[in-house]
Amino acid sequence: MxxxxxxxxxxxxxxxxxxxxxxxxxxxxxxxxxxxxxxxxxxxxxxxxxxxxxxxxxxxxxxxxxxxxxxxxxxxxxxxxxxxxxxxxxxxxxxxxxxxxxxxxxxxxxxxxxxxxxxxxxxxxxxxxxxxxxxxxxxxxxxxxxxxxxxxxxxxxxLPLPPDRLTLVFQSFAFKRGVPLDADYVFDVRMLPNPHYEPLLRPLTGRDAPVAEYLRQQAQVGQMLADVAQFLDHWLVPMARNHRSYVTVAIGCTGGQHRSVYLVEQLAQRFAGQWNTLLRHRELDGL
Missing domain, CATH: 3.40.50.300 (P-loop containing nucleotide triphosphate hydrolases)
Known part of the structure; x- marks a missing residue:
């Protein structure tokens, strides 16, 4: 073995x-x-x-x-x-x-x-x-x-991930608690429509279906998702060829509850078939 x-x-x-x-x-x-x-x-x-x-x-x-x-x-x-x-x-x-x-x-x-x-x-x-x-x-x-x-x-x-393949970590976070030190790339999504201002959505997170549906309907959110995915599609292969083992992509919004969580979930699904993929929600994982 x-x-x-x-x-x-x-x-x-x-x-x-x-x-x-x-x-x-x-x-x-x-x-x-x-x-x-x-x-x-x-x-x-x-x-x-x-x-x-x-x-x-x-x-x-x-x-x-x-x-x-x-x-x-x-x-x-x-x-x-x-x-x-x-x-x-x-x-x-x-x-x-x-x-x-x-x-x-x-x-x-x-x-x-x-x-x-x-x-x-x-x-x-x-x-x-x-x-x-x-x-x-x-x-x-x-x-x-x-x-x-x-x-x-x-x-x-x-531990379950193959160690000889690039590992892509997606992490959501709140800017109000600081930018993660482990991030290789940081994307600020605070300009996107915020579910926090919708009373029925405020107590939920980006992992909940109503919030995901709300954000899915926003053209700006779709454009941000496409832009980040296009950037990663372009550069991950060259990084892997250069023997890069790990890449951490951090997505930040104001509270780390809705927009960043949704985008991390979507990106992790998008790239799961190509690379080792992990997702973390800094402000939610401790709850």
Whole structure:
């Protein structure tokens, strides 16, 4: 059976341990904080002893060796290993709050000489720089607004998808709660007719039939849907040819309840037959 490996990286405090627990629950043999120098030897050993599914977490504690990882993952793919790379991220404000709440020291804190919150912010930005290359090659999950149960669900949703095929993630969100950090493309649909102003539709969402029918009848909504689909039709194939593994398309409206949800649902249906397709509703998934 083909060996599968999931490599989890990301910002300290972003939820890597939660993601690793999700994979352990799904039957993966997991190890945390594996030094990159040991990756190839570890995979060979664990494949022989524990089967065909392995997950490892690496972070900035191995900062000096992290530049090895992109080349290692490329070599593993060339050797026929099914590789997924997952990057957990969160906003700087969120990470500062999490470290303050847990009173834990950031792994890079000794490299910053100043004291207090300003030093923590600088440390987080340094970590972003060190992890930038790994982030570019991974599926990014922004955990800023996610509860642990949501993050568990997001990670588990990846597992049934073939890892050697481009994965297209459609995500709805509310601009009033900020733009998702994990978005590769962001489309603003706040100019479209808003069901919020229809009393009977206000308590519903874009997944409900009355809202979907209302939006389907709006010419502007149909044009926006066609424009986004045309853009993706044009560029997804070149990205896949360039060995791009993941693309996240975020659709935002004011409240993340109606217009963005409807468009994400429609786009996910439109592209499901061509690519691995996931859909997420940031403001609804936690309800």
């Amino acid at each position: 083909k060996l599968e490996i999931i490599v989890i990286t990301g910002m300290s405090g972003s939820g890597k341990s939660v993601a690793l627990h999700a994979l352990e629950d799904a039957g993966y043999y997991c190890v945390d904080n594996l030094p990159p120098e040991l990756l190839e030897a570890f995979i060979a050993l664990e494949h022989a002893q524990h089967g065909h599914r392995v997950a490892v977490a690496m972070d900035v504690r191995s900062a000096t060796a992290l530049p090895l990882v992109p080349r290692q993952l490329k070599q593993l793919r060339q050797a026929g290993v099914a590789v997924r790379s997952l990057f957990l991220d969160a906003s700087t404000d969120t990470l500062v709050r999490r470290f303050s709440e847990t009173r834990r020291r950031h792994p890079l804190s000794r490299q910053v000489l100043q004291d207090g919150q300003q030093a923590l912010v600088q440390t987080i930005e340094l970590e972003r720089e060190l992890l930038a290359e790994l982030r570019e090659q991974s599926l990014v999950i922004d955990s800023s607004t996610l509860r642990p149960a949501q993050l568990l669900s997001y990670v588990k949703s990846l």
